[in-house]
Amino acid sequence: MSKPHLELTGVEMSFDTPKGSFIALDNINLKIKKGEFVSLIGHSGCGKSTVLNIVAGLLQATKGGCILDGHEINSPGPERAVVFQNHALMPWLTVYENVELAVQQVFRKSMTKQERQSWIHHNLELVNMAHAATKRPGEISGGMAQRVGIARALAMKPSVLLMDEPFGALDALTRAHLQDSLMEIQQELNNTVIMITHDVDEAVLLSDRIIMMTNGPAAAVGEDLYIDLERPRNRVTLADDPTYVHYRQEVLKFLYEKQRKLESITPRRNNQTTGTNMQKDTAPAAKA
Amino acid sequence: MSTLMNTSSRIRRFGGLKALTDRFTGMELARTSKELVLPMVGILVFLGFWHLAAPQVNTSLGSFPGPVQVWEQSGQLWQEHINQRERADKFVIMQEDRNARILAKNPDAEVKIRSYPGAPTFVDQIVTSLITVMAGFLLATAIAVPLGIVLGLNRHLQAAINPLIQIFKPVSPLAWLPLVTMVVSATYVSEDPMFEKSFLTSMITVTLCSLWPTLINTGVGVAAVNPDLLNVSRVLRLSFWTHVMKVVLPSSIPIIFTGLRVSLGIAWMVLIAAEMLAQSPGLGKFVWDEFQNGSSQSLSRIMAAVLAIGFIGFVLDRIMLTLQKKIAWNE
Secondary structure, three states: OOOOOEEEEEEEEEEEEOOEEEEEEEEEEEEEOOOOEEEEEOOOOOOHHHHHHHHHOOOOOOEEEEEEOOEEOOOOOOOEEEEOOOOOOOOOOOHHHHHHHHHHHHOOOOOOHHHHHHHHHHHHHHOOOHHHOOOOHHHOOHHHHHHHHHHHHHHOOOOEEEEEOOOOOOOHHHHHHHHHHHHHHHHHHOOEEEEEEOOHHHHHHHOOEEEEEOOOOOEOEEEEEEOOOOOOOOHHHHOOOHHHHHHHHHHHHHHHHHOOOOOOOHHHOOOHHHHHHHHHHHOOOOOO | OHHHHHHHHHHHHOHHHHHHHHOOOHHHHHHHHHHHHHHHHHHHHHHHHHHHHHHHOEEOOEEOOOHHHHHHHHHHHHHHHHHHHHHHHHHHHHHHHHHHHHHHHOOOOOOOOOOOOOOOOHHHHHHHHHHHHHHHHHHHHHHHHHHHHHHHHOHHHHHHHHHHHHHHOOOOHHHHHHHHHHHHHHHOOOOOOOOOHHHHHHHHHHHHHHHHHHHHHHHHHHHOOOHHHHHHHHHOOOOHHHHHHHHHHHHHHHHHHHHHHHHHHHHHHHHHHHHHHHOOOOHHHHHHHHHHHOOOOHHHHHHHHHHHHHHHHHHHHHHHHHHHHHHOOOO
């Protein structure tokens, strides 16, 4: 194997709190190949987002470091585009202008005005949002806004696409729809993707590889599972597929047996998303 | 949540059609009455109460003016303005004639062109006040918005400046005025001044008193930009200038506008007080002069000025509201 595309070595992250330093991540080591689709899964509070933010450059690791294509990551940059959970579109700009802001910044010198225009349209078409180019984020649904967020990230031509629970805030049907779109786009562009998710089905369906993280504090990589399923993948046929079911079980076992999180339901009522996800994932029937 | 917003915007989009079909139904009628009839009732009740109560209040200048007297005096003030204008026009024509005659006799003669020496009318004073308040308000905005952005972006600077803001914010215009007057007369010395000193004094006082709400709101708005959007800006590596112009400023526009509306309201209130005390031209001076004049019509004329001040303040706020709806993205 040639040199890895993206490499995290001995990453440790600690935060200063009034009660002393809190170690969130402990010695994370990861090597990711070009074009690989990697999911990070783990219970909430295990530091998945911290890993993603370190790769994005939004956070600086306390120890260790992160190398992308031979360069150390010290600050954020468009070659590591981020798709945020709540789309993070500028509410005062139209869909087109939101993508334009990114394209303008990244390709100001390398593209002519016409090229930039058609590149923006191309990316909006890629996520099926060209029809709403003149709408503001407040005028479109959450799923549509998330598509635009993805288009904006893709329009930066990133070498790594970072997605922080990109479909977490969407309803199940919209989520399935967007997952299919993402698979198609990924097939076409072959981006390297790191995605955080809480959803076991989403992880198995989309990923080439699932990184399961142990519970924090001092979270680390627990298991590293390669998903060897042929693409294109179809969620309906896969639901019965024994390999798929096996992978799914592996992840569930890790999350609910090996890394079982013991917490009473009542004091965590504000964290309802985690609660519902857990119920759904432990339910025997697979989502169709 | 988002689907909910979507539905409501759809309802709004078809609102025109709905209004057409509902025009003569009871609901529409009830709404019209709420929007139009009730305010009219309120005003009429007030006028009636005023009309009945005013004659009961006796002052050394006669009884307090009722709505009828104030209405008559308003007409009178307008008539005086028209008359004054006519006289001013005549004065200009006469002066031109005279100068032409002098020049015809002796082409090398130096002719003098004087402006009309008549006293400013009520309408002139309104115009002066409006110019002063706009100048003071614009200067306040030009200071407060950039300073607010800097404070909002820099927590340390904000911590350092905040006590000063809290202390200067509640200061009355009357306290500033003597200081401003002295400083302006000492520093603004020029053979051919571009502005009157009295104009500068009023304007600076207005600025000093009205910049605080805009300053505070801008700081708050800038500090409260959605962290996700700040991260987007960092990922895009926007330059500081682009970051401020494309992310920070648009994001805080709605809250800045709220501050601007409060500021303009304060500016207008402060101006009248400043003009009264400083004897600088404007509505405040008009009120003070009428008070000193002490004729039997003075109270009616002052009351007309009070109503004009209130109405102009209301219109200024409406203009700001319209501007806000045009510019702010959340309206």
